[in-house]
Amino acid sequence: MKKFFIAFMMVLLPMAASAAGGKAPLDHMEADHANKESLQRGMQTYVNYCLGCHSADYQRFERAAVDLGMPNELVEENLIFGDQKVGEQMTNAMPKADAAEWFGTAPPDLTLESRLRGEDWLYTYLRSFYKDESRPYNVNNVVFPDVGMPNILESLQGTQMNSCSKDELLHQEKEIDPLTGLAIGGCLTISEKGTQTAEEFDKTVYDLVNFMSYMGNPVKLESEAIGYKVLIFLAIFFIFAFALKKEYWRDVH
Ligand code: HEC
Structure with a gap:
C-alpha cells in the first residue's frame, strides 16, 4: 500500500509542477491538422517570418509538402528562399553564438x-507582445516577461500598448479583483494599426500555430485513425473472447 501511495504521488507531482508554470491566462485554440489550407498558410508565415532565426531541424520541406498536399515544385519556388533542396531539413544559416550575443539567448x-x-501558450505568446522602452528591442511579452525576441509580427498586428502594471497584465481580460473591487486587466490596446485587422491577425497566428502543432506531431491524424480501428477491432474481438470463455467454463460449475 505504501509503495502504491509513493508511486501515485510521483505520478501527480509533474502535474502540480506544470499547473504552477504560467500565471497569465492563455487564449485557447483547437489545432486542426486536417485543415490543409490553414497549415499551408501557416507554413508560409513560418518560412517568411520565423525560419530566418528559428530553424526546424527535424522537419523536411518535402515531408511537409506531401502531408500538406503541395507539389514539390511549388514548395521549391515559393517556400524555399536559399539554395536548399526540397529533400532537406528546414535549417537556417544563423550562427548560434552570434545570435546569443545579439538577442541574449x-x-x-x-x-x-x-x-x-x-x-x-504559443497562440497567446505570439499575440501578446507590447511596447516597452526599457527593453533592448522595445518590446516585452505578457506570457514571456523580458523576452529576448523582437516583435516580428508587428507590421501585421500593429503596435500594442500596455496600460497596466506587470501584475495586472497577467489578467489579459478585464476583470474585477475580488479583494480590492477594482478593475484589473484588459491592458493591451493597439496604438498604431498594422496591415491586418485584429480578426485577420488572430487567423494568421492561428494558422502559424496550427503549422507548428503539425511539426510537433506530424502523424497525429494517422495515429487517431489507427486508434479508431484498434478500438473497433477490440470491440469485435471481445465478442469472440467472451464466447470462448463461456465455452471453456461451461462444464466447470
Ligand atoms: C530576429 C530573430 C527572431 C525571429 C525572426 C523570430 N524569433 Fe522567436 N525568438 C527569438 C529569440 C532570440 C528567442 C529567445 C528569447 C528568450 O529566450 O528570451 C525567441 C523565442 C521564441 C519562442 C519561445 C521559445 C521558448 O523559450 O520556449 C517562440 C515560441 C518563438 N520565438 C516563436 C517565433 C515565431 C513563431 C516566429 C515567427 C513569427 C519567431 N519566433 C521569429 C528570435 C526570433
Whole structure:
C-alpha cells in the first residue's frame, strides 16, 4: 500500500509542477491538422517570418509538402528562399553564438516547440507582445516577461500598448479583483494599426500555430485513425473472447 501511495504521488507531482508554470491566462485554440489550407498558410508565415532565426531541424520541406498536399515544385519556388533542396531539413544559416550575443539567448529550434509549450501558450505568446522602452528591442511579452525576441509580427498586428502594471497584465481580460473591487486587466490596446485587422491577425497566428502543432506531431491524424480501428477491432474481438470463455467454463460449475 505504501509503495502504491509513493508511486501515485510521483505520478501527480509533474502535474502540480506544470499547473504552477504560467500565471497569465492563455487564449485557447483547437489545432486542426486536417485543415490543409490553414497549415499551408501557416507554413508560409513560418518560412517568411520565423525560419530566418528559428530553424526546424527535424522537419523536411518535402515531408511537409506531401502531408500538406503541395507539389514539390511549388514548395521549391515559393517556400524555399536559399539554395536548399526540397529533400532537406528546414535549417537556417544563423550562427548560434552570434545570435546569443545579439538577442541574449540564441533562438531555439521550433520543430517540437508545440509539444514543449502547448498550442494555447504559443497562440497567446505570439499575440501578446507590447511596447516597452526599457527593453533592448522595445518590446516585452505578457506570457514571456523580458523576452529576448523582437516583435516580428508587428507590421501585421500593429503596435500594442500596455496600460497596466506587470501584475495586472497577467489578467489579459478585464476583470474585477475580488479583494480590492477594482478593475484589473484588459491592458493591451493597439496604438498604431498594422496591415491586418485584429480578426485577420488572430487567423494568421492561428494558422502559424496550427503549422507548428503539425511539426510537433506530424502523424497525429494517422495515429487517431489507427486508434479508431484498434478500438473497433477490440470491440469485435471481445465478442469472440467472451464466447470462448463461456465455452471453456461451461462444464466447470
Ligand atoms: C530576429 C530573430 C527572431 C525571429 C525572426 C523570430 N524569433 Fe522567436 N525568438 C527569438 C529569440 C532570440 C528567442 C529567445 C528569447 C528568450 O529566450 O528570451 C525567441 C523565442 C521564441 C519562442 C519561445 C521559445 C521558448 O523559450 O520556449 C517562440 C515560441 C518563438 N520565438 C516563436 C517565433 C515565431 C513563431 C516566429 C515567427 C513569427 C519567431 N519566433 C521569429 C528570435 C526570433
